[in-house]
Amino acid sequence: GQQVMQIPQYQHVQEGEDFTTYCNSSTTLSNIQWYKQRPGGHPVFLIQLVKSGEVKKQKRLTFQFGEAKKNSSLHITATQTTDVGTYFCAGRVNSGGSNYKLTFGKGTLLTVNP
Amino acid sequence: GAVVSQHPSRVICKSGTSVKIECRSLDFQATTMFWYRQFPKQSLMLMATSNEGSKATYEQGVEKDKFLINHASLTLSTLTVTSAHPEDSSFYICSARTWTGGPHEQFFGPGTRLTVL
Numbered sequence: 001g002q003q004v005m006q007i008p009q010y011q012h013v014q015e016g017e018d019f020t021t022y023c024n025s026s027t028t029l030s031n032i033q034w035y036k037q038r039p040g041g042h043p044v045f046l047i048q049l050v051k052s053g054e055v056k057k058q059k060r061l062t063f064q065f066g067e068a069k070k071n072s073s074l075h076i077t078a079t080q081t082t083d084v085g086t087y088f089c090a091g092r093v094n095s096g097g098s099n100y101k102l103t104f105g106k107g108t109l110l111t112v113n114p
Numbered sequence: 115g116a117v118v119s120q121h122p123s124r125v126i127c128k129s130g131t132s133v134k135i136e137c138r139s140l141d142f143q144a145t146t147m148f149w150y151r152q153f154p155k156q157s158l159m160l161m162a163t164s165n166e167g168s169k170a171t172y173e174q175g176v177e178k179d180k181f182l183i184n185h186a187s188l189t190l191s192t193l194t195v196t197s198a199h200p201e202d203s204s205f206y207i208c209s210a211r212t213w214t215g216g217p218h219e220q221f222f223g224p225g226t227r228l229t230v231l
Contacts (some may be wrong), residue, residue: 007199033219035222042220042225045219045221045222076158101148101163102148102156104157104159106157109155
């Protein structure tokens with residue numbers, strides 16, 4: 001079945017440093033979504049990427065979708081303590097019909113030292 | 115964004131009892147709801163996809179007789195953990211799909227932490 005690998009599993013940074021998490025799918029994706037889950041909270045949708053090579057920015061966050069639509073990355077510039085949480089990628093395979101199942105990566109837990 | 119609620123937020127029960135968890139979309143109609151299970155510091159594992167008015171589609175390895183799902187209306191889906199055992203202790207999260215704000219976006223409920231003694 002489809003697998004979505006995400007690395008690193010953990011990342012600890014000093015406040016102000018950059019952070020990147022990577023996702024890689026075993027199959028071509030129709031789209032990929034990114035979620036953030038704060039400690040003790042639930043996943044919150046951040047963004048969706050659909051097009052090959054797509055790059056989207058949200059303030060200090062930059063999301064990329066690979067040319068082959070099998071990998072993606074999330075980069076945070078100049079991390080802040082409010083960025084703490086687990087970042088999940090979730091990929092959807094276009095299996096036709098109304099199948100909207102997402103396969104989540106294992107997530108990257110980001111901790112930031114003030 | 116769209117709001118999804120879950121009730122209860124926490125439940126502690128004795129082994130052998132059944133527990134019902136409700137998932138509601140508060141300000142939109144959700145034709146599809148998803149039930150996930152998340153172990154501590156783990157990813158979300160999709161258990162089943164629930165479509166309003168039809169039987170849920172379970173993922174491989176998820177016992178449909180153990181985890182009963184009902185999606186009776188466009189705003190409510192329930193997950194019942196039958197004859198719960200300690201290994202069923204977990205964080206159960208539902209999500210609902212809506213077209214509002216963009217295609218394929220899923221809004222997650224706050225989750226239900228189940229502890230089976």
